[in-house]
Amino acid sequence: MASNNIPAKINKLVALKSSTKFRDVVKPVTEPTPKLGDGEVLVKNKFVGINASDLNYAAGRYDPNAKYPLDIGFEALGEVVAAGSKSKYKAGQAVMYCQYGAFCDYKVVDSEKVIPLPSVKAEFLPFILSGNTASISLDKVGEIKEGETVLITAAAGGTGQIAVQWAKLKGCHVIGTCSSPEKVKFLKDIGCDRPVDYTKENLRDVLKKEYPKGVDVVYETIGGDMFDTCVESLAVHGRLIIIGYIESYESGKGLQPSPTLATLPGKLLSKSASVRGFFLPQFIQHYGPYVMKQIQYFNEGKLKSLVDNGEKAPGGPFKGLDKVVDAVEYLFSKKSIGKILVEL
Known part of the structure; x- marks a missing residue:
């Protein structure tokens, strides 16, 4: 050259x-x-x-x-x-x-x-890290199946937008948390069944009232109180995927222990539920195929970016x-x- x-x-x-x-x-x-x-x-x-x-x-x-x-x-x-x-x-x-x-x-x-x-094309950029985090974690760790209820936290963000749409493409009912009316509109536009603006609604109350049987899979990126609420809301055989704990990132102390952790074994045991971690670099063999699949869906109009x-x-x-x-x-x-x- x-x-x-x-x-x-x-x-x-x-x-x-x-x-x-x-x-x-x-x-x-x-x-x-x-x-x-x-x-x-x-x-x-x-x-x-x-x-x-x-x-x-x-x-x-x-x-x-x-x-x-x-x-x-x-x-x-x-x-x-x-x-x-x-x-x-x-x-x-x-x-x-x-x-x-x-x-x-x-x-x-x-x-x-x-x-x-x-x-x-700028719209391809979300697919390699954010999109792969969403799609690979939901498939390989969350093991989502058609007909399941899936909760996506920070649903209007970089990974959240792909997670919502990926779960919808798999035939799931999707709940998404966000922090403004503008984000609620965006979530509806990408197919989210139940956007929850947590600045106006109490997520725990919404889940208890509208999803009494619980949530099958949670895509959890926030940590803190959100993590606690999500654990409480798991269905029998529910799976919670820890993607991150953004609420603690800006703290000089890092991850702060959740009050739920002390009672977590009992909460999971009683529902045969599980909490699973996901770290993208450990799934490197899936990068290429999953990016190609997202590009295909994007070109077919099935996935917005x-x-x-x-x-x-x-x-x-x-x-x-x-x-x-x-x-x-x-x-x-x-x-x-x-x-x-x-x-x-």
Whole structure:
């Protein structure tokens, strides 16, 4: 590949030390472009995805041995601009990938770990991390079946929007929690049977009154009181999938013990129910097939993909690496709908 396609330097974001104060510790750096290996590609990132876990990762909570400065960001979508001699791809190919250090303008990636795309389209970005988290967890860990009742917490968010639609595609009745009338409308638009705005309705009361037999599967991302309510609302043989505990992410103390944990064994035993964890990197073999299935559904009009570039946010729209911090703070403001992304 012609050398003029390879920039001399790349720009990226790093966390300088462990902290949940994302803005205080994240800084831009410039460094020489890494040498391209035979089986690698150099991707020019066009869009990077924002996740609640960006804050947790920068704080070193996923790797107690994390070395700082730490490359941050998980996912990006862009175009191959240069390829090694043994790479599967050529310049011009649209691709996306999940790899630590995605908050950068160019990234060297193993060609085996990128997923080819029909085009560089922002609406594809939610599928690799958020969409795969939703679809793989519901299928492989939640074991959802047609006719079951499924509760999705933070249903109008990046993973929530895909989880709602995936469960509907599997023939489930879907309840979705959210925090505004605007999000209720969005959830109805994507097929959610019972949106619950928890700022106006008490979720525990709604579930007790309208779903007296309980909920078969819960997709739980919030933690705290929400986790307790969801455990209480499980049906016989119910399964609760722990996707995250976002309520504790901004706390310097991290995960706070739930009052329910002390009595959890009895609550589960009496219903033959279970609580199951899900961590996407341990399901890497499913990444490609599940992204392809989501793209297929999207092209067929069966799956909607809403992206939020922060147009209505105080620091938006999000364009350029320097907007990543604004975008992360926007996610925690609970005002976003769909998948937050930053255009580069």
